[in-house]
Amino acid sequence: MNLTILEGKRISFEGNLNIYEILKKNRIFLTASCGGKGSCGKCRVIVKDGPVRVESHGKLTKAEKEKGMVLACQSYPEGDVTIEIPIESMLTVGDKIAISRTRDLFELLKSYKTELSPLISRITMELPAPSLDDNISDLERLKRALNERGINLDYPYSFISRLSDSLRENNWRFNLCYQKESNRAISIEPPVEKPCYHGLAVDIGTTTVVVYLVDLCDGRVIDVGSTYNSQMRYGDDVITRIVYATEGGGLRELRQAVVNDINDLIMPIAESHGIDPEGIESVVVSGNTTMIHLFWGLNPAYIREEPYIPTANSFPVWQARDAGIRIRRDAPVYSVPCVASYVGGDIVSGVLATKMHTRDELALFMDIGTNGEIVIGNRDWLMTAACSAGPCFEGGGIKHGMRATNGAIESVRISPETYEPEVTVIGDTVPIGICGSGMIDAVTEMFLSGIIDQKGKIRDDIKTERIREGEEGLEYLIYSGDGREIVLTQVDIENIIRAKAAIYAGVSMLLKEVGFTLEMIEKVYIAGGFGNYINVERAIVMGMLPDLPVERFRFMGNTSIAGAYLCLMSEDMRREAERIASMMTYMELSTKGAFMDEFMSALFLPHTEIEQFPSVKEMLSGMR
């Protein structure tokens, strides 16, 4: 059967696949934050012609259905079909985040004063050809020369099985490739004049997967790809995934899902740059502890059960074939080390990217992704905790939530007189959803304009058509046009307040533990998908960020991928990551009663103890 895309290509397919799957197999990615299980309602396409069996229309409106709109993940072609893909359904590749800019990353690497030293080391060697007087074996000859350089390696079967021919094909002059961390000889290569090697930095987020294809010789990021983590279809957060993993075959499914995502990202990128995937020779993965366990197929069950124990925090350098990544089979794969069950390599990457562990000043690092992890410390100590914020700032669990990509409402202003909103949209396109920074803006503006009260309750006594009864109770209409409506529901608002409360409570707990006060924090680094766009003042008003002068905040974007990049490029950075991981003291919040108290107090806008937010107090009193 054929699936034809209007003004696009024609795809042949077989079997009972839905449109989302058919497109994905052909490297056309639709937005689908639920991973394709029909619940997020974002993978909309319009059927122009041909028989399609629709299993569910989800939340599509009558008007949309009449236009032929279907959810791709719920629609199965039963013959030749022609579809149109609205621009807003296309997943935008490329994260619009500060640190992703090549120059920034490379400058960061340079600032560490480190040499380029990727996972595969190469040394040019020339061995004396054997003779009757010097007739030791090929392996001994190689070892003898390496011993003189103080190098002593392990030789896997794959290396020795090609040794004698490689040496002679290269006439005893060659590059020896080896992997330092695992001390393993990899291969013998012709000595090249103009070397060109490629590697991958991979951030495995609970919600998104990001891949950077990097030129290992000059540190250039050649291209960037990102997609939703397909594990989303098995659950929004790490806990539901762990539960799923412990069911029969679940672990394998979850593993396969994320490995497929990575492979699906690599192939088209490599192809478009004329790079043979077999020539990609090293990988660094960074992610939270559960994601790394799932990526390697390690049982995550004990992460969830008290006393919350992962199989490992530090992982040996294994190979691409062990991981199932379809590049050079023996490519080393380095996992940025984790700290504990709920503080992973993504946070170690974050500290590495901020350099807070190298400075005297007291700094706070907050990674506001699906979980919400925080680090406090300086060059002498680092203290960390995780605060279960949930995935809402990445679009999860929010009716029209989405990541900070094209089509996302990133900022909102609401007139206190008319209650009418004004929005800006990433990419200046028609809005299709709202991202984390938009949510913070919206909740804060709704609070300041009196649409919601201090507990986040939508007031039903305000005269505006923007406030209305929706399917899930009261909701506020942020945008309507082109038959599309974007709302923030009462449930959404409660989710957002719970998330911000968890984050703030975590900061409070950690500060109390180390005996510092808020004002002593000299720098606040904020990482997370919404990155660039967050409005600090508003986040303070909402009570998510501590009430500190705006100039102390720095937005770092996706620091997990930044750390992966650093580790991909330099052995020193890998050492540094290990040092950071071992420096960090982990505090388990979930077992502390005091955390629940802090959390409850923070379920207010901005906080039950307004004294903790002096600038907000002043502002609010000025308004009244």
Place this chain on the structure above:
Amino acid sequence: MNLTILEGKRISFEGNLNIYEILKKNRIFLTASCGGKGSCGKCRVIVKDGPVRVESHGKLTKAEKEKGMVLACQSYPEGDVTIEIPIESMLTVGDKIAISRTRDLFELLKSYKTELSPLISRITMELPAPSLDDNISDLERLKRALNERGINLDYPYSFISRLSDSLRENNWRFNLCYQKESNRAISIEPPVEKPCYHGLAVDIGTTTVVVYLVDLCDGRVIDVGSTYNSQMRYGDDVITRIVYATEGGGLRELRQAVVNDINDLIMPIAESHGIDPEGIESVVVSGNTTMIHLFWGLNPAYIREEPYIPTANSFPVWQARDAGIRIRRDAPVYSVPCVASYVGGDIVSGVLATKMHTRDELALFMDIGTNGEIVIGNRDWLMTAACSAGPCFEGGGIKHGMRATNGAIESVRISPETYEPEVTVIGDTVPIGICGSGMIDAVTEMFLSGIIDQKGKIRDDIKTERIREGEEGLEYLIYSGDGREIVLTQVDIENIIRAKAAIYAGVSMLLKEVGFTLEMIEKVYIAGGFGNYINVERAIVMGMLPDLPVERFRFMGNTSIAGAYLCLMSEDMRREAERIASMMTYMELSTKGAFMDEFMSALFLPHTEIEQFPSVKEMLSGMR
């Protein structure tokens, strides 16, 4: 189609297979020193019923053909067929060699005063269960406990992927299995009360493959299996095999052939003792350098080309899955280290079995297998050489040659008056061929009785019907009966004399190199398939063994398997093998002109310089 064996089982098969192959697939092994290519004429079966396409009758006589006799490897059933297998065509499993007796081997091991320490080490551990206060990862917990014992391992993916479940299933009390030489963690096991582990000692000879199944807990040899090396079909000696290996796909074929032989030996043995092959957990292989290269699939081409360089002499401990041996996939496989291209691990094993490297006395070790390697030395030094004797003493290249198994003529007496022979046969059965000791006897007796002259030429002026014109010139009829004849041809005799000359010339060269004389040799250790049966006096008369008092000779049997056994049982023995390999100085004979002179002089019975054989000189002068 079915193949029915008279008074035996019925085998179903499909495809165009010959009877030899069908039987082999069903674990019925026929004698076939040529490996099944139709040239040795030993795999005789009698077709009782059914259509068989015979491609060649080889050297079968008219009478044999009339009885329905065919060569199994040349005969293809074309429907249901019934055959009878003569007892003498069955390959006898079990080598009748001195050192194969369990007690001898175990005594030898004990004499080294070493502890049992197989390739997999086990330590019983008990870890404190994790708690909120001690919440390091499983891997760190294990490492912490191992560090306290001074053990620091590598953790392969296969180990860590099962770690968290294994620890908990065993309630934190378990045996840790690891491999010392490769420093690799292997698995976590329940702590067993009565341990029972099995391993394999394997001797890969050019002509034969021998496997010992060993109980690793008490050193008991549970069973023994042996077969011809199927590589025989690609050539009798290492040189023709190397040539074959360098042809397209040849290396893979040769590798598969020997690995299949080993697997075919393991399966029925394990089955008959109720041992799960998956439970066989370690392997030691011993063999000459070419055999080990072929076993591991390493290109042997450069072994043959001056300056004769192997890929490696010492091999890392790889795994059963790398080798293709169908036992526990991650079972460590240790290769007894080699010395040079033509002195392999079989010779290192030999020295280990003789203990000559631990004594003050000057000793000579001779391994008379397919090649013929010698070692001279004592505790302070070891000198070694290979002398290309060819496979004749193992039955190769001799018309009716065979290994020293049931049915082999092992000794011959010839009346100087009547020229009539008297023979003894291994197993007291009908003779089906002649083995190495029988050949030495026969040639010596033919010389002493005047049937051949000093150059080995059969005299045509002697009046006996035993000497006659055969297909290949003159031959001597050693046995006839039951329609079967066993002869020694002129070509056979020349082959035997060339072999003994090569061996003797090698000994002479090595002695000259180190500046010793024959009489200074205090002990001569003789290893090789013919083992027990050789008659020293006669071998001296023939000029194969040096003219020394009989009491200085010791017969060691298959010392290659003995060394493999020792290394299988003990880490000290593996260290010792490595020490021996590094102690040995290799002398390349083939490039020395003097060797050719020595060889030419030794092509005489006993030698052109009769002064080197004073006892023979005296004996001959007494006869005249």
